[in-house]
Amino acid sequence: MKIIIITGMSGAGKSQAIQILEDLGFFCVDNIPPQLIVTFVNLCQQSATEIEKIALVTDVRGDVFLDGKDYSLADYKEAKDGIELIFLNARDEVLVSRYQETRRNHPLTNSTGNLLEAIQQERKSLERLREIADEEIDTSDIKVSQLKEKLIKLVENDKDNAKPKVKIYSFGFKYASPMGADYVFDVRFLVNPFYRKELRNLTGEDQTVRDYVMSFPEAQIFLTKLLDLIEFVIPQFYKVSKNTIEIAIGCTGGQHRSVTLAYLLNQALREKGYETNLKHRDIKKNRLEH
Numbered sequence: 001m002k003i004i005i006i007t008g009m010s011g012a013g014k015s016q017a018i019q020i021l022e023d024l025g026f027f028c029v030d031n032i033p034p035q036l037i038v039t040f041v042n043l044c045q046q047s048a049t050e051i052e053k054i055a056l057v058t059d060v061r062g063d064v065f066l067d068g069k070d071y072s073l074a075d076y077k078e079a080k081d082g083i084e085l086i087f088l089n090a091r092d093e094v095l096v097s098r099y100q101e102t103r104r105n106h107p108l109t110n111s112t113g114n115l116l117e118a119i120q121q122e123r124k125s126l127e128r129l130r131e132i133a134d135e136e137i138d139t140s141d142i143k144v145s146q147l148k149e150k151l152i153k154l155v156e157n158d159k160d161n162a163k164p165k166v167k168i169y170s171f172g173f174k175y176a177s178p179m180g181a182d183y184v185f186d187v188r189f190l191v192n193p194f195y196r197k198e199l200r201n202l203t204g205e206d207q208t209v210r211d212y213v214m215s216f217p218e219a220q221i222f223l224t225k226l227l228d229l230i231e232f233v234i235p236q237f238y239k240v241s242k243n244t245i246e247i248a249i250g251c252t253g254g255q256h257r258s259v260t261l262a263y264l265l266n267q268a269l270r271e272k273g274y275e276t277n278l279k280h281r282d283i284k285k286n287r288l289e290h
Contacts (some may be wrong), residue, residue: 001082002048003041004055004155005056005073007129008088010107010122011095013139013147018057020148023243024155026055034058034073059107059126070224074132087126087133088153094140110282135256165275167246170204172254172282182237185261186225190219193256203283205257213260223261227268234274254282 004026015030020030031039037056044051058073077083090098096115099106107209109116128145130136171178193199193212202209213219218273230247237245247265251257259280266278 001041001045001051002053002155003039003083004053005077005085006028006057006088007053007059007085007126007133008136009090009095009119009126010059011098011119012088012090013087013137013144014057014059016144016147016207017086017151018055020144020151021049021055021155024053024152025059026053026149027051028055028057030057032056032058037073038076045221077132083136084154085129085133086137087130089130089138090134090140091138092116092123138226156290164243164245166234166267166269166279167244167279168229168266169246169248169275169279169281170254170258170283171248172252172258172285173250174252175254175282175285177250178248183230183233183246184248184250187222187224187249187251187261188259190217190222190251190256190257192252194253199256203255203280204257204261204263205280205283209256210260210263213257214264219261223264223268226261226265229267230269231272254280254285259283 004021006014006021008014018030020027026046029040037058040056041054075168077085096119099115106115106118108117108121117138132234135154137147139147142150169178169181173186173188190213193202193209195211199209199212204213214223230245234245249258249262249265262278262280266276269276
């Protein structure tokens with residue numbers, strides 16, 4: 001089990017970091033008291049659910065680090081293999097500016113009465129965890145996309161192999177166009193197997209239907225161009241922190257042509273190493289109402 005613990009200065013980007021790790025497949029918990037981390041990790045290890053990656057955020061909220069209360073976490077981290085502690089930091093003036101922009105209260109403001117003093121008190125209380133951290137990231141002058149790149153380098157064995165997930169689904173236009181897809185492709189221009197009696201009650205999940213649809217040059221050309229386009233745009237989306245790409249392919253009823261193209265696109269992307277999810281929205285609808 002891979003365990004990432006994120007801590008650091010309030011306002012340094014811990015919330016953004018946990019969202020990034022969640023998109024990378026981590027089971028995430030925000031604002032967990034350090035005293036509960038040991039218990040939580042043990043529960044995950046004993047659970048029947050196969051949790052392979054955990055990311056936890058803990059900080060000074062609730063004064064949990066004051067008066068030496070962080071010692072149990074520091075000792076636990078040093079004693080247990082497989083835990084990586086990432087400390088997010090930023091300059092005092094940057095943190096002051098961020099709090100002024102958001103108009104949020106610093107967790108220690110009530111005990112100090114002054115924002116800068118609260119930041120300085122927090123920095124002092126976190127010093128031990130900063131010293132034992134495996135990595136420290138200064139977010140003073142970086143964007144969220146750059147923070148993502150840094151985290152990927154830290155948690156992935158090979159950044160070049162990190163790819164976004166691709167969701168593919170077929171649908172029938174007669175049952176309404178989809179909402180929320182990044183790309184919607186219309187394949188109603190292809191020859192319809194519905195008008196072949198022996199294929200009418202089959203679907204694009206059947207090899208005979210796929211063979212028929214793809215026997216026409218237009219279908220082969222379309223699939224080639226579609227794959228080229230998707231392979232081009234996926235990395236572009238990833239650069240702007242979009243981790244899931246949604247592609248919808250539609251025909252009239254959502255049983256033959258769209259299912260065929262969605263099936264073959266999914267197969268081609270998986271062969272190229274992409275993590276995909278394939279669904280056929282309307283494949284079980286009434287096939288006789290075309």
